[in-house]
Structure formats: structure tokens, C-alpha cells
Amino acid sequence: MGNNEDRKTLDGALFHHKADDASPWEMIITARPTTEAVDSYNEITDGKAFMEAAKFYLKTNPVMMFNHQTDMTIGKVLECWDDDGPVIKGGIAKTAIGKDVAELIRVGVVTKMSFMFGNASYEKDDPQDDNSPDRLISFKLYEIGPVSIPANMEATIEAAKDAGIELHALTKEQDGESRSKKAPAIHTGHKKESTMADTKTIKEVEALVGDVKSEVEELASQTKELEDAKSTHAQLVNGLMEKYKDLEKHLITEGEVSELAEKMGTELTDLQAQIRKIRNAKAIEGGRESFFSWKSRIPGKIGEVFDEAGRALPEVQQRAYHLFQAPVKYEGDLGRRVKQLRDLHDSIYVSDAYFRQRARSNYNITHLKSWGIFQDLASEIDPEFGKAMASTTVSHGDEWVPTNMSSEYYDAYRLASLVENFIPHWSMPSNPAVYPILTTRPTMYRASQATTNNPSQLTKSDFGTGNTTFTAETFAVCVPVSPEFIEDSIIAVVPALREQLATAASEGFESMLINGDDSATHQDTAADWATDTAYPESYEKGFRFMALNASATQAFNTQSTSAGVGDATAAFTAEDCRYNRELLPSAYSHRAADLVHVTSLAVWIKMLSFAQYSQPGTYGANASWLTGDMPTFDGSDLVLSSQLLETMDANGLKTGSGSGHTHKGFITFNRKGFMVGEKRGATLEFEKNILTQQWAFVLSERKSFQPMMASTAAPVAYAYNIE
Numbered sequence: 001m002g003n004n005e006d007r008k009t010l011d012g013a014l015f016h017h018k019a020d021d022a023s024p025w026e027m028i029i030t031a032r033p034t035t036e037a038v039d040s041y042n043e044i045t046d047g048k049a050f051m052e053a054a055k056f057y058l059k060t061n062p063v064m065m066f067n068h069q070t071d072m073t074i075g076k077v078l079e080c081w082d083d084d085g086p087v088i089k090g091g092i093a094k095t096a097i098g099k100d101v102a103e104l105i106r107v108g109v110v111t112k113m114s115f116m117f118g119n120a121s122y123e124k125d126d127p128q129d130d131n132s133p134d135r136l137i138s139f140k141l142y143e144i145g146p147v148s149i150p151a152n153m154e155a156t157i158e159a160a161k162d163a164g165i166e167l168h169a170l171t172k173e174q175d176g177e178s179r180s181k182k183a184p185a186i187h188t189g190h191k192k193e194s195t196m197a198d199t200k201t202i203k204e205v206e207a208l209v210g211d212v213k214s215e216v217e218e219l220a221s222q223t224k225e226l227e228d229a230k231s232t233h234a235q236l237v238n239g240l241m242e243k244y245k246d247l248e249k250h251l252i253t254e255g256e257v258s259e260l261a262e263k264m265g266t267e268l269t270d271l272q273a274q275i276r277k278i279r280n281a282k283a284i285e286g287g288r289e290s291f292f293s294w295k296s297r298i299p300g301k302i303g304e305v306f307d308e309a310g311r312a313l314p315e316v317q318q319r320a321y322h323l324f325q326a327p328v329k330y331e332g333d334l335g336r337r338v339k340q341l342r343d344l345h346d347s348i349y350v351s352d353a354y355f356r357q358r359a360r361s362n363y364n365i366t367h368l369k370s371w372g373i374f375q376d377l378a379s380e381i382d383p384e385f386g387k388a389m390a391s392t393t394v395s396h397g398d399e400w401v402p403t404n405m406s407s408e409y410y411d412a413y414r415l416a417s418l419v420e421n422f423i424p425h426w427s428m429p430s431n432p433a434v435y436p437i438l439t440t441r442p443t444m445y446r447a448s449q450a451t452t453n454n455p456s457q458l459t460k461s462d463f464g465t466g467n468t469t470f471t472a473e474t475f476a477v478c479v480p481v482s483p484e485f486i487e488d489s490i491i492a493v494v495p496a497l498r499e500q501l502a503t504a505a506s507e508g509f510e511s512m513l514i515n516g517d518d519s520a521t522h523q524d525t526a527a528d529w530a531t532d533t534a535y536p537e538s539y540e541k542g543f544r545f546m547a548l549n550a551s552a553t554q555a556f557n558t559q560s561t562s563a564g565v566g567d568a569t570a571a572f573t574a575e576d577c578r579y580n581r582e583l584l585p586s587a588y589s590h591r592a593a594d595l596v597h598v599t600s601l602a603v604w605i606k607m608l609s610f611a612q613y614s615q616p617g618t619y620g621a622n623a624s625w626l627t628g629d630m631p632t633f634d635g636s637d638l639v640l641s642s643q644l645l646e647t648m649d650a651n652g653l654k655t656g657s658g659s660g661h662t663h664k665g666f667i668t669f670n671r672k673g674f675m676v677g678e679k680r681g682a683t684l685e686f687e688k689n690i691l692t693q694q695w696a697f698v699l700s701e702r703k704s705f706q707p708m709m710a711s712t713a714a715p716v717a718y719a720y721n722i723e
Helices: 047-060 096-106 172-178 198-209 215-220 223-248 254-286 291-296 315-325 332-362 369-381 383-389 407-416 487-515 543-548 574-582 601-607
Strands: 014-018 025-031 043-045 063-065 073-082 086-093 112-124 134-147 160-162 166-170 191-193 425-427 433-440 464-470 473-481 555-557 595-599 636-640 664-670 674-689 694-707 716-722
Touching: 025 096, 043 047, 047 073, 047 086, 047 134, 063 086, 073 096, 073 134, 086 096, 086 134, 096 134, 198 332, 198 369, 215 254, 215 407, 223 254, 254 407, 254 601, 315 332, 315 383, 315 407, 332 369, 332 407, 332 487, 332 674, 332 694, 369 383, 407 487, 407 674, 433 674, 464 674, 464 694, 473 487, 487 543, 487 694, 543 664, 543 716, 574 664, 574 716, 595 601, 601 636, 601 664
Parallel strands: 043 134, 063 134, 112 191, 425 674, 555 716, 595 636
Antiparallel strands: 014 166, 025 086, 025 160, 063 073, 073 086, 112 134, 433 464, 473 694, 595 664, 664 716, 674 694
């Protein structure tokens, strides 16, 4: 630490503390607003540059805010000096906001400091290393104050003096005595790339996109709602099971049980959908990282996103992808702005698709009133991206427009998805793309002991390899809209439009996973997709087709009375479900945690009458029927899908309707045995159907689905003919 006599203060008065008098301040804090440590932006603030910027700041408007919010001004910076780095002393006023912030500091909730600046200049800390931190060497200082979340999470407020102290101006000669017992300082390296015009920009953004909280964040935090849903779910299931007990005692008829189950079916389905959605949200949230951490790991160019030919996209498109697609948490002020930027991005994307079609040749995206706000916000979060947008280079900046929906759409898609969430995904570098697979494993042998100079060699065995080709197809969803949209109404409807598109897309792809058949004649001859190849179910092989057409037996009739087939009776029992697992290829049937069962609500309600579901001693005190959590069977997830038909024939196919076509199915697959390839994200277009005179938004994606083992078999089994 420096010598008090040698310390130089910058403008502002010096103060003497007298604890026996009243004070205009609720609290006095001493802080280091920055150090020369590398922060989360991969930047270093030069201490001398800060001291130079502080001179003008103290002379003009040394305001202190909480979390950099202009509507939360709490006091002023009283002085600033250099003591092995910048140190400031600030007074928090006795306003309502000031007292609240002071209390947060007292109890240790707010322990950080930060500063806001603009007009910045940088240079590389190590000119020989492109990845070295950027050093901030010149800037204009606008504000300093306490914050909830800075870049340097290890910084703490170590001292603060409460009210009850009067401050008197002193001369510089008296300063040594007044601060001879100077308190420890607050150390932080956080700063926010911003200007005073940012507040206006943020208010304009909020007026357009509304609440910044995402559906994932809201759902992930709904612990109480999850517990309530599970409790209600458990009560309904338990009530059904009691009815089955009454049926066994011949107190009621089977028809009465069926009638009750039918009435409860919709409520059970809705509850399970709610539980699954909240669990999906928690999984999505768990897979994200802080935007601060993400940005600190991306110091320069990012060559991770490719076009159809496998070439890395231009840098401006790389930056656009990461700004709008990266799975980040919306934490702190910057995180909230990223969320706002993504919502505004989707609003502009929808508006652009609409107006480009309606206005034709005289339309330009820059004419949208939201475009300027979008550009300002993008420039604040990523100056390089903002610079590229404002560039006059043809096909570089001026020509840049959103080309995909933001990650908010993909979050909505994952929230709505059931079966697909259990299957691994990979980004296809080209189309088609080849993915290597292991067809056979090597064999272990005993190793002979080396008792001589020339011992026997180990027995060798080969492992077989192959590959799976993914050929992405375009799948599209069309949502009709009113032609009277104006830009403001489009922005208002974006969240609902995203949800509608995501739900329709997830249900369509799930049906392909279950019902797909790319044969010339579809196996489901009476289904809509049998005669119309526009349906996704006609593009690739789905679970039912793979199991029914495997070279080895991977499907069976649950009503078979043959010995060794299920329970060898016409009744549907737990043994039938377990026999389905037994039909899986041997390498894919061992671990219950890797298996997923898929069936319909009617079949699951039948399963509730299994003795295994009604005996806590068999399934344990945490059985799903007791806890109300998602259904499981033998330790494997059980997914209830509306896409698994309940109107099939005795052979497990959709070949007609009416009598004889009321049979159901039960699918078991290994989640590690399949892969979904993704080539292009959600692209939105707007068009008029001249035949119907109706306007519609059309969202399309390019995806593929393949088993990850030899083509003669697949890690899936199918039990059919369930009454």
C-alpha cells in the first residue's frame, strides 16, 4: 500500500469523520473499482487510464448507481486516489433506494463494484499473442457503483461505514490524519461496455419485446408447481389403482373402471406434460453456461459453424450464430440484454419475412423501426458484430439479416419434445454426412504369464467398423395468420408464434421417429402419410418399421400363447413388457438407465393394474405411482406419446378403422443406439397461398434420424396387438 502523505486525490472534497454528528449519507464505502487482473471479457483495465478518466468524471457528474440503472441512482463518488491502483470513496444517500442498497451491503448480499464507460480504445496486452487480453488504455468514465454480479466473482466488499458520521471538508494537509486508519478496499475488475444512451435503447427494446424472462427460466424455477403437479398426479393414479382393486373384488365392473380411466385420461396427460416440461426446462438450464464465461472463452474468430458444403461461415455470420444460438444463461444485466437481443432478433426476423413478401421490391429491412434499436443493442453487446452490421461492404454488413430463429425457438422445441429429448444429436458438417459406428466389439482372452524369454503373444481380436449416412430432409410447419399485421402486432405475437411452430414441429418429428417408413408402399396403408409423401412419416425408417422388419425377431404379438413368447397368454402383462426388452440386440438391453419405453395413455393405464405397480415392496417407496413423478418401468423411463397410434390392427399396423382396428403398441429402444443429425436450424418464410387466399408463416428445418448399428438390426423392439 502507498504512503498516506504521498497519496494524491482527484478533485472532490476530502472529509473528516465525526461519529457523534448527523450525516447526509446512509453509508460510506471505500472500493477498488478495478484492478489489472484479466476479467471475464478477457480484458485488462489500465490503472493509469482509469485515473485519467476519473479526473473528468469527478469534475462533471460523479454519480453512483446500483447495477448501472439510471432509475436506481444511490449517491456519488466523493474522491478517488491511486494506492497501488485506483481507489474510490463513495457516499450512499438516505433515499429509499439508497437505504435498501446499504442494507444489502450490510448483510453481505451485495459485495461487488463495477463501472460504466464508453468511447474506449484498446491494445493487445502482448502484441505477439493474438489471444492475449485486450488492455483498455483510454475511455470515458460515466458511472461507478455497487452491483449484484460483476465480472470478477471473487471480489468482495470488505469495509463500509454506516450513518451517524458528519463529513467536513478538509485541506489536503489534513488528509493524512483523517485517513490514517483507512479501511480495506473492494477489489473488482468488472466493467460494462456502455454509453449513457444505453438506457434509452433498453427502454425502447423493453417496449417492443416486453418481459425479458424466458419460458425455460420460468419453468426451471417452478419447483413448487412441479411438486404440486406430482402430488395431484399421484392422487389420480392412486385413485385409479383403488378402482382396479375394487374390480378384483368384483365390487365394480370393468366398464366402470374403463369409463373412469377415460375421464381421468386427459387430466393425467396434461399433468404429465406439465411435469415433463418443467423437467425438460431444468435439463436445458443445466446445460447452459454464464454469458460472461462463454464470452471469455471466445477471444477471437470462431470457426465452428459451417455451410452446406462444410465451409466455415464468414466471421460476421459466426458472431451472429453465437450471439443468437449459444446456450447461455441470462444472468446479470448483460445476460438480460442478450435475451432482449434474441427476442428482438426473432421479432425482426418475423417482421422481415412478412414485409419482404408483402412489400416486394420497395422493402428494405433497415426501414423497420425496430432495426435501429436492434443495431444499437447488438453494438453494445458485441462491438465487432455491430461494426460489421454498419459496414458499407456489400454482402458483409449492410446485407446482413437474420437467417434463423434464435435459440428461444429451440428452447420451445425442446420443451415440447418427448421422445426426441432422449436421443443424442450431432451437427452435420455437410449433407449428406457420414458418421462412423462400431459394428462388433473386440474379445478379451487370458494373457499367458511371461516365464520365458520368448513368451506367447496375446491373442488378438478385431473389432468391426462401419458408418451410417445421414441425409438431411427439410421438414416444415405452416401456421396461417391474419393479413392485417403491422410491425408492432407481429412483435407482440412472436412468443405465441414460436410456441405454435415449436409444438407442431416437435410433434411432427416425433411421429416420424415412431411411425416412419421410407418404403415405396408405407406399412400403415390407411394412415394419412401412406398416400401423401409430404408427411415426414414417409421419409425415414421409424421405430415400429425397424422392429417389424429386423432380420432377427424384434417384434412380437402380445396375445401370442406360444411358450416363451411374452407371458404366453392373451392378457397384456408385465412379462410382455420385459419380453420386449429381451428382444433388443444383446449389447443394447443390459442397462435399464439406457432404455426408454414408449406407449400411449391407454396402455399405461392398463399397466397400472400390474401387480408390480401396486406393490411398494416390489418397486420401492419411491415408485412413480406413489411420488407422482414421471412413469417408469423396471428402472427405465416410460414416455406417453400421442403419436403412437391406438387404432392399429392385430399386426401392429394402421390398415383400416372401426372394429378390429383398436389395438395398441409398446416400444422399447436404447437411447444410445440412435442419433439425430441436424444440418440447418429453423428458417422462417412468409407466403400467400393463392388457392386459399390465406397468408402463412412457414418454418423449416433440415434433419435426419438413423440407428447407430449395422443395418440388419436396430436397438428397438415393438410389442403389438395390445387390447
